[in-house]
Amino acid sequence: MFSNFVAKEEEEEEEKPEVVREQIREDAAHLSASEQRRVAHRTRRKGQDRLDVLQTEENGGHHSIISQPEGLNNSSSSMADASDSSIQTAEAMVYCKLCLTDCPAPETSTLRSCDCVFCTQCLRQYVQLAIRDGAGTPITCPDVACKHPGALLDSEIAAFASGEQVKFYQRLKFERGVQLDPCKAWCPVLECQAVCSVNPGTEGKPVPVPCPTCHGVFCYACKELWEDGHSCQQHQPLVVLPANDSAQASADPDPVIKQCPKCGVYIERNQGCAQMLCKSCKHTFCWYCLQNLDGDIFLRHYDKGPCRNKLGHSRASVMWNRTQVAGILVGVSIIVVVTSPLLLLASPCILCCVCKPWHRRNEKKKKKKPTKETKATDLAV
Structure with missing residues (x-):
């Protein structure tokens, strides 16, 4: 027509x-x-x-x-113009995974390591809390499901924290780096606290380490001052004895401070459970024998051997803990067994729901592409 x-x-x-x-x-x-x-x-x-x-x-x-x-x-x-403005308004809102709300784009920040977007206020609170409780550990992306997790840059940390907090974090970060570096050690002299270099290949061995600041010499393994005929117990230094009389201290040779068997960080135990968790490397070990307990969820290590009944809890509490762990495992197994047939039956519906938006997008793209007949009609007109 x-x-x-x-x-x-x-x-x-x-x-x-x-x-x-x-x-x-x-x-x-x-x-x-x-x-x-x-x-x-x-x-x-x-x-x-x-x-x-x-x-x-x-x-x-x-x-x-x-x-x-x-x-x-x-x-x-x-x-x-109205449609463009509505599209721009919809695109300007960004969903924050920390506060679970939609925030305007100017009020958000993007992490450079993983390109995750969060509102600036949530990131500021997260960074400040990580500085206060992190002991100098790297501050990573707060999204647990992040596909490319990485540490925040120093410039990003400085943007979300105050000057005093940044200095405090840098000091904790430096101290943690010295503790984890096998070629560095702190001088044990309280008035000095300088960083000393250790010869490669001698880490953990009872060898003398000279301090360039106070010119003292100490043992790398136990951090005691080096003397002629010095001997120490490797990885089990007796740094602080219990604050009791000498007779009781000699009767209880177990030290109050020990080193983590994995990273070598000093850990103090005054009382409580003998199952220790290193805050630096997250390694779980026994306080008495330093044995690895990362996979011992039922605490069977304290049922036999030299550490028998030395966990620090009553037998009833240990049995209750094992019952809870077993109940959780059994519950998860039952849920998996019961839901497996349902998941198999519902898998076609799930696939349809997942593929339907993709199919709609493809249909819209096909409709947007001009056909040859349409082009010919336009040219004829």
Whole structure:
């Protein structure tokens, strides 16, 4: 219909009888908005001063052609601006995984290591809490499900923390680096506390280490001052004895401070459970024999051997802990067994729900792509 109308306009534009003009008006009444815009564009190309848009109106029961120079363009442009503004408003909101709310984009921050986005206020609180309780450990992305977890840069930490907090974190970070470095050691002299270098290949062995600041010599293994004929127990230094009389101290040779068998950080135990967790490397071990307890969830280590009944808890509490752990494992197993058939039955529905949005996106992309017939029609017009 649109092509017929255009042909009539080209052939009979100069000399049209009144009957033909009335027929054109009737054809124009059935044109769509897009076809009317094409006619207006064609009219504008011919050099007419005003934009004649064919539009249907009922004036006294008959159709007429009215002239609108700017109305149609203004309405379409206003609708486009409104849709663009709504899209920009929707895109400006970012979901924060810490406070679980949508935040404006200017109030969010992106981590450089993993490109995760959080609101600035949540990141500030997270960094300050990590500095206070982290003991100098690297501050990583707060998202547990982050695909590329990495440590925050010093510039990012400085942006979310105060100057005093940054200095405190740098000091803890430096101390932790010295403790974990096998080629460095702290001078045991209280007034000195300098960082001393250890010769490669001698870490953990009872060898003398000179201090460049106080010019003292101490043992690398036990951190005691080096003397002629010095001997020590490797990895079990007797740094502090219990604050009792000498007779009781000799009767209880177990030291109050020991080193972690994995990272060598000093740990103090005044009382409580004998199952120790190193805060630096998260290693679990027995306080008495330093044996690894990372996989001993039932604490069977304290049922036999030299550490029998030395856990520090009553037998009833140990049995209750084992019952809870066993109950959790049995409950998880039952849930897995019961839900396995249901998951198999529901897997087609789950796949359909997952693939449906993807299929819709592909359909929209196909509709947006112009076909050859559409291109040919546009060229003919």
